Amino acid sequence: MQEPPENADRNAVVHALRPFGTTIFSEMTALADRCGAVNLSQGFPDFDGPETIRARAAEALLEGPNQYIASAGLPSFRQAVARKMKRFYDLEVDPEGEVTVTSGATEGLCAAFLALLEAGDEVVLLEPTYDAYPPLAALVRARVRRVPLRGAGFDLPVDELTQAFGSATRAIVINSPMNPCCKVFTREELEIIGALCAEHDVIAIGDEVYEHLVYDGRRHVSLLGIPALRDRALVISSTAKTFSLTGWKVGYAVAPPHLTKAVRMSHQFITFCGQRFLQEAMTYAMDLPDSYYRDLLDGYERKRDFLSGSLRDLGFDVYPTQGTYYVLADISPLGFEDDLEFCRMLPVQAGVAAIPCSMFWEGRRSGRSLVRFCFCKRDDTLEEAVARLKTWIRSR
């Protein structure tokens, strides 16, 4: 039998995807598993979300029906999403015409890119850029205009952003709270973006999956809460982080009717619909009392302070976390220069895994001294990670 050509795998995938390898999240989790490392890389909790939510799912699964639901999602869950928008952001949203349930935020993003962008369009992405956006842009043949945030505060460079908007600009993606840099956009910043979008007739795609993880008394501002964006924003969120159930992949997109119709067009051909029993359980979860959301935030604020303080004590330069469940640490004070090398070495030598942040800049042109540790872990897991890092640093 003839040997397959050496580049068989490469040729099997479309040109658009060839520049992208296996995601850094898969690589680092696989390495952590191989090394028995404490996995502070990929952002998922090492505890499960509330038992009451899981019990609802189990009940709904056993009771059935377990058949297809409406492509846009279970009406009761869409109503719960609309209640959430009112409760947290004082926004009136029509569950019939403005909410679409997706398989996690990931599918929501995919459906949005497929429905809204095509060859000849430009999409503005702020750097550091969450890893899913560039390949999605490539798949739909949209050109990416990258605008790096500025300095250690990841400030919005208004002049450069303004210059990035032109006649071909179709959309901008705003991830707030922002992964991996842990920035929370202020209302003023979003208003500047809103004004640019209105001036150039651009759609703002919001990725707000960390909306409930915003610290130190800050408040999350949804793109839909910016008047200039109420009719031109498509906001994608997820239940994954808020309810510590990342494996369920229940996400949703909220947008004015014309953008909702567009996203439903592509969504119906990607997954058609999600799972009824999970959406039943999330209908209950979304309406949990304020104390649930407060306790989640308090718990994460405490974990953030523990991990940030411990990394600082170990000699890292630690950036402030305004939102998300990550901490950014600069490795240069410890004598390291390359985050990717560092993160490939750390699980092997120290038994701890983290994410190299240069992967979120085009061509790794920045962020080479930055690594991301997640703190969505049990206290004993975080303590074990810190103890391992301490032993390793002392032994160097």
Ligand code: PMP
């Ligand atoms: N966007 C960002 C910024 C993320 O960090 C993640 C990972 N949770 C996602 C989207 C994907 O969310 P989901 O797991 O709901 O697909």
Ligand code: GLN
């Ligand atoms: N969003 C998660 C993170 O930033 C990863 C999700 C994924 O693996 N796609 O860690």
